[in-house]
Amino acid sequence: MHPISNNCKHDLENASNPRPLPLPESGHEPVLLAETLEHLNPQPGKIMVDCTLGRGGHAAALAARLGPGGLLLVLDADPRNLDFARQRLAALPAGASPVRFFLANFAELPDVTAAAGCGPVDGILADLGISTNQLFDEGYGMSFAQPMPLDMRLDPRTPTSAADIVNKWREDDLANVLYQLAQERYSRRIARKIVEARRDSPITTTDRLAGLVRSAIPSRGGAPERIDPATRTFLALRMVVNRELENLQSLLRLAPQHLKRGGRLAVISFQSTEDRLVKQAFRSAEQTGLLKVLTKKPLSPADDELARNPRSRSAKLRAAEKN
Ligand SMILES: C[S@@+](CC[C@H](N)C(=O)[O-])C[C@H]1O[C@@H](n2cnc3c(N)ncnc32)[C@H](O)[C@@H]1O
Structure with missing residues (x-):
């Protein structure tokens, strides 16, 4: 885990009403954004973690809502996406929360919150899988849509x-x-x-x-x-x-321990195997009284999102609250 940079620049004097962000093109539209915000319920002054920063779409919206008194910790295992999103989020308008960036795997969540000096947080988001650029950029070696060197590592240190x-x-x-x-x-x-x-x-x-x-x-x-x-x-x-299932299992075990009472965990998955792990982990945490499941059935993109972003079609959002 490598802390990358500290807080983005903010004009705290001017930081009152969160407003919609004029975001630059990211090449990756955040999926189920409205549903994720509704279930994570980011409020001014809260502390949240985006475990899968990607191109920064969810993070920008979270930072806008957490406001200058809040804090957003963001991490990604891919230094290329982390750098892109860091530049993108540096342009956040006044009124957004500070953002701290970590080059880390979400299985290292405890190290990230410890490095940030945070105790339990109010919300944790994981939007699993890969972003569109990772699928198509030659450097990742993931796509058969065009010839490229076969690689598939998100974290080049793998x-x-x-x-x-x-x-x-x-x-x-x-x-x-x-x-x-x-x-x-x-x-x-x-x-x-x-x-x-x-x-x-x-x-x-x-x-x-x-x-x-x-x-x-x-x-x-x-x-x-x-x-x-x-x-x-x-x-x-x-x-x-990328040890995707192992990392997800670690996150599902660790995340509830790093939430405050009433804190929320939201996970967006794109494959049935991942969704099953999330469902089972939430269910067993509910049985032990650790979490309350907020989504009895997973949420899927509405028709307008599907029309705008067909890649969102397999997305499923599940959310839970710490008791
Ligand atoms: C679907 S994208 C996230 C998109 C992001 N929510 C947005 O709005 O742009 C998933 C991101 O998670 C990262 N990732 C995948 N597995 C990870 C892991 N175990 N730890 C940290 N980051 C991971 C990928 O590198 C990718 O950038």
């Missing part, structure tokens, strides 16, 4: 890339993660194809990997595919590389 996995893992282990993390029914065929291909030469690009996956999957007799057949393999590899 020791193992997707290329390491496809070139070094045993066939059975590869098949197992494809099946377990992305429910890929052709996991064994895909793993075999990868292992055969890497005997010729290492698999180092996203397009070569995608081609191998497609060639391992039987054709649907001309019926159109709903999604590219490589999608599930790429998702599973990204989840392994």
Whole structure:
């Protein structure tokens, strides 16, 4: 965990009414923003943590509502998004809360709050997964929409890339993660194809990997595919590389301990496996009396958001309050 910078500049003299922010283009629209704000209930003077700063969309809206007497701690495991959002949030208007930036994994939440000198906080947000730029920027090596070096690490300090996995893992282990993390029914065929291909030469690009996956999957007799057949393999590899489920489990265990009574936790997930973990963690915390679940069913984007931002279609928001 690396504290990056301290408070953004603010004109505290002029800081009374939070107002809508004239935000620069971020290349990533925050999903379920209104619903997230409603459930986190950021009020002037409160302290909140955005565990997945991304391009800073949710953070900007939170900072505007927390006001100059509040504090927003923001973190991201990706230094590139952290830098982008830091510049974006430096332009927050007077009336927004100070923002403190941390290059950290959200599994390190206790280190972040300790480094900021904060006790329990009033709200914690996690908007899981990746931002649009991370999917398409060549430097991340995640997309098969265009050829790029295969990588998938959000945090460049992560020791193992997707290329390491496809070139070094045993066939059975590869098949197992494809099946377990992305429910890929052709996991064994895909793993075999990868292992055969890497005997010729290492698999180092996203397009070569995608081609191998497609060639391992039987054709649907001309019926159109709903999604590219490589999608599930790429998702599973990204989840392994970035330890996404392990980190989420840590966060779900740690976050309630770092909330004040009445503090809120909101988690936005994009896959059924993640949503199931959130649902189960909230349910068991409710059974022990630690949390009260605020969303009996997860919230999904309304039609107008879906029309504006089709990428939001799989988003699910769950929220809970500390008892
Ligand atoms: C969906 S984006 C967040 C978008 C953000 N809410 C916004 O409005 O721009 C997810 C972000 O979380 C970061 N991230 C993913 N896993 C993380 C983890 N375990 N710890 C910290 N950041 C993580 C990613 O690097 C990415 O920037």
